[in-house]
Amino acid sequence: MSRSTVIIAVAVAILLAGPMFIVVPMSFSTAPSLEFPPPGYWLGYYRRFFSDPNWTGPVLNSFLIGLGTMVLAMLLGAPASFALVRYRFRLRALFRLIVMMPLIVPHIVMALGYYSYFGSLGLVQSMTGVILAHACLSIPVVVLTLTSALVNFDRRLENAAANLGARPLTTFRLVTFPILRPAFFVAALFAFIHSFDEAVIAIFISGRDSATLPRQMFNSFQMEADPAISAASSLLLAAVLAALGAQFAARLVRKQRPAHS
Secondary structure (H helix, E strand, C coil), X not given: CCHHHHHHHHHHHHHHHCCHHHHHHHHCECCCCCCCCCCCECCHHHHHHHHCHHHHHHHHHHHHHHHHHHHHHHHHHHHHHHHHHHCCCCCHHHHHHHHHHHHXXXXXXXXXXXXXXXXXXXXXXXXXXXXXXXXXHHHHHHHXXXXXXXXXXXXXXXHHXXXXXXXXHHHHHHHHHHHHHHHHHHHHHHHHHHHHHCCHHHHHHCCCCCCCHHHHHHHXXXXXXXXXXXXXXXXXXXXXXXXXXXXXXXXXXHHHHHHHC
């Protein structure tokens, strides 16, 4: 590896990791507002984050909305993926374009459209409206993940199961899904994360009782620059690092199993 490549890699790593070295210390700050470097350190903002309903409520809402979005996006995105990969039909290219449209259109434009349309249906300021909007945004992520796995799937395995008398649903349950389980898991995870992290549409559609964590963070920063924002950001970062650490630990366990057997 050349020296210039190493320098570029280090610069990119610093650029990506730089905000963490600012946000995390500020979450332990004793300052009454966002201030770096911190004048002192304490856990007060973490205690307030876990005790204030204005923060705990949006966290619970984000989890519920993320789970609902994940289920709905998988129920709609999985059949669309199979249709795009395995069938040839008229207007297939147009169907693919429509499915991928949420990745192309800016979120602010879609937020205005959802606000107007859902308003006529009475879904604005409701958790149902946010789940429907987030599912529309997450379906392209699900389709992209599953289609890439389906393209490389060996259909001869399904044909063998059919020749042995298995019905289509049985073939999917015993052959197709077990092989594609990692792709389904990744697609569902991406749909959940995409919903949990989305802020623009949540600002337009979610109400006070269905506010998400990103919306609460935006409102808090806009109104008073509450330092609890840094505590929320640090907790999200810790959750990501914990998930990566768990995955790394699981890989180590799988690698060490043959050695002990």
